[in-house]
Amino acid sequence: MAKKKAASNKAYTAKDITVLEGLDPVRKRPGMYIGGVGSAGLHHLVWEILDNCVDEAMNGHATDITLTLHKDGTSITVSDNGRGIPVDIHPKHKKSALEIILCTLHAGGKFENANYKTSGGLHGVGASVVNALSTKLIATVKRDGKEYQLSFKQGKAEGKLKKRGGARGTGTTIYFHPDPTIFPKTNFNADTIRQRLEIVSFLHKAVKVTFKNEVESTTEVFENKDGIADFLTKITKEHNAKPINGSHFALEKEGIEGKLEFVFHWTEATDEVVKSYVNGIPTASGGTHENGLRAGITKAVRNFIDTHNLTPRGVKLTHDDIREGIVGILSVFIPDPQFQGQTKDRLNNPEIGSFVDGAVRPALEHWLNHNRTTAETIVSRIIAAARAREASRAASASVSRKSATSNRLTLPGKLADCLTSNRNNTELFIVEGDSAGGSAKQGRDRTHQAILPLRGKVLNTESLALSKVLQNKEISDLITALGCGVGKDLDPNRMRYGRVILLADADSDGHHITTLLLTFFFRHMKDLITEGRVFLAVPPLYRVDIAKETYWAADDDDRDALIAKHQKGNAKIEITRFKGLGEMMPKTLWQTTLNPKTRRLLRVDITDGLTADRIMNELMGKDPAARFSFIMQHAEDADDLDV
Numbered sequence: 001m002a003k004k005k006a007a008s009n010k011a012y013t014a015k016d017i018t019v020l021e022g023l024d025p026v027r028k029r030p031g032m033y034i035g036g037v038g039s040a041g042l043h044h045l046v047w048e049i050l051d052n053c054v055d056e057a058m059n060g061h062a063t064d065i066t067l068t069l070h071k072d073g074t075s076i077t078v079s080d081n082g083r084g085i086p087v088d089i090h091p092k093h094k095k096s097a098l099e100i101i102l103c104t105l106h107a108g109g110k111f112e113n114a115n116y117k118t119s120g121g122l123h124g125v126g127a128s129v130v131n132a133l134s135t136k137l138i139a140t141v142k143r144d145g146k147e148y149q150l151s152f153k154q155g156k157a158e159g160k161l162k163k164r165g166g167a168r169g170t171g172t173t174i175y176f177h178p179d180p181t182i183f184p185k186t187n188f189n190a191d192t193i194r195q196r197l198e199i200v201s202f203l204h205k206a207v208k209v210t211f212k213n214e215v216e217s218t219t220e221v222f223e224n225k226d227g228i229a230d231f232l233t234k235i236t237k238e239h240n241a242k243p244i245n246g247s248h249f250a251l252e253k254e255g256i257e258g259k260l261e262f263v264f265h266w267t268e269a270t271d272e273v274v275k276s277y278v279n280g281i282p283t284a285s286g287g288t289h290e291n292g293l294r295a296g297i298t299k300a301v302r303n304f305i306d307t308h309n310l311t312p313r314g315v316k317l318t319h320d321d322i323r324e325g326i327v328g329i330l331s332v333f334i335p336d337p338q339f340q341g342q343t344k345d346r347l348n349n350p351e352i353g354s355f356v357d358g359a360v361r362p363a364l365e366h367w368l369n370h371n372r373t374t375a376e377t378i379v380s381r382i383i384a385a386a387r388a389r390e391a392s393r394a395a396s397a398s399v400s401r402k403s404a405t406s407n408r409l410t411l412p413g414k415l416a417d418c419l420t421s422n423r424n425n426t427e428l429f430i431v432e433g434d435s436a437g438g439s440a441k442q443g444r445d446r447t448h449q450a451i452l453p454l455r456g457k458v459l460n461t462e463s464l465a466l467s468k469v470l471q472n473k474e475i476s477d478l479i480t481a482l483g484c485g486v487g488k489d490l491d492p493n494r495m496r497y498g499r500v501i502l503l504a505d506a507d508s509d510g511h512h513i514t515t516l517l518l519t520f521f522f523r524h525m526k527d528l529i530t531e532g533r534v535f536l537a538v539p540p541l542y543r544v545d546i547a548k549e550t551y552w553a554a555d556d557d558d559r560d561a562l563i564a565k566h567q568k569g570n571a572k573i574e575i576t577r578f579k580g581l582g583e584m585m586p587k588t589l590w591q592t593t594l595n596p597k598t599r600r601l602l603r604v605d606i607t608d609g610l611t612a613d614r615i616m617n618e619l620m621g622k623d624p625a626a627r628f629s630f631i632m633q634h635a636e637d638a639d640d641l642d643v
Contacts, residue, residue: 264328
């Protein structure tokens, strides 16, 4: 064995060492330079040439960029009206600068800041890589009143630079055809190119970008004068995200580190969507600039909440809660970006995180303080996200998401359902107790009105996780009867009824039960309230007979007002106080409370979500301090308390 090993070592000599020269390394290992030879790698060739044009534009040397997808679908031409790649002879290498740039790795004009203040191309690699991986590349340059051209094959120049005569203007045009021996498929995707070109127009609002698609015989021109603000509108629509604040937050700032542009708003969506760019290059994997952005947003919101004492009791707000639903665009321009790899999908500059954080935090905090209504709506949305996060997703998922009219839905046995299948004209009454439920079932309009009696006091759901709430049979029956899910799974469009009406006794116990039910709806079915689907019935507490006339009074004040208005002379007055709905005859309950023509209904609405959230948390939550304070403040009103 030792002899065989020695023989093997002897066979391995200097002649076995391969030195790849020029652009041979690119052709041998293309994945190191463009990430792979699939569709993403193929289109990366386009981005490399396009980014060179963008570098000219962002440094104020170009205003027009045109990309042509030729009729064969496998070749591209990209041109700009910039300064044009230099064509004079390099003093050291004795070749034209154009040939050196396109045939040599790490050759270009972007290593020093004299020519480019900011740029996407940094390593002097992109154009030469495209050249190496193309069967044909033709570079045409206009500068100094003349036009020059040089052709290449697989990275090697075919002849010398040719002077083609006079020319007006300046600029560079690159035609290339990817090598089919490198790429399994060389057909470009027009939609992918179109999207990238439109993004360029958003990020560089002073540039006109033209896409000539010879495959489809179309020409599109992208110009977006409002820049990334227009981009924000576009991606918000694409994600079907409805903004919750009327206007977006926008920021532009320059510093010694560079320049940043940022726009965003909070939406009703549950995902965070932030698209980031460095010198016009999309950074899909984020990096230090995105980290600084997230830190700045979180700090600004926390400072606003703390300053205005809006921190909810019993709820811990995380950075994920604060940023849930954000849709935004971050674009930074910096002189020396440090990307992770040649594909440039992640920024590594540590100083940029502090730059973005330091710019966003004070500006956003100032904006929140000067837009209080919008800010409080945002905070309310954040608190709702925190409560939803704390609720059990697993328990929520266990709630049936079947269609509201599915035959497989097992309805509660005590539910007296209505007969019509047109839910727009139907009502579900949630009634306190079996006795009242019996009267309501007899007195209702069976065609359009359903009755669900609940036993005893309803569970206080304010401080309970949804998984715990769902273990309560009364609440579970209510959710099942409504058929529209609960929590994150709530879909008002699947509700089995047009409206839900809370019907409890007119005394303090009834008010307490109504409050408990409203707490549940506010915390776990809030959309039903905001869509105007939740109502309170107003049953009478008194029957007032004056002479031969009968009146119904909702409370003591109503009773006294009726007597003062209708009493005449010595007319006999008889007052009957109902101990509960169960004491009413079905006909009386229909006449006073159920009949749409004669009843009174109060629609539940939320005019200030943040205040409603705070009051609900304080008065129904676990902490008794707020309730004690409330009771002491209103103790003088307790003389007439119904006990």
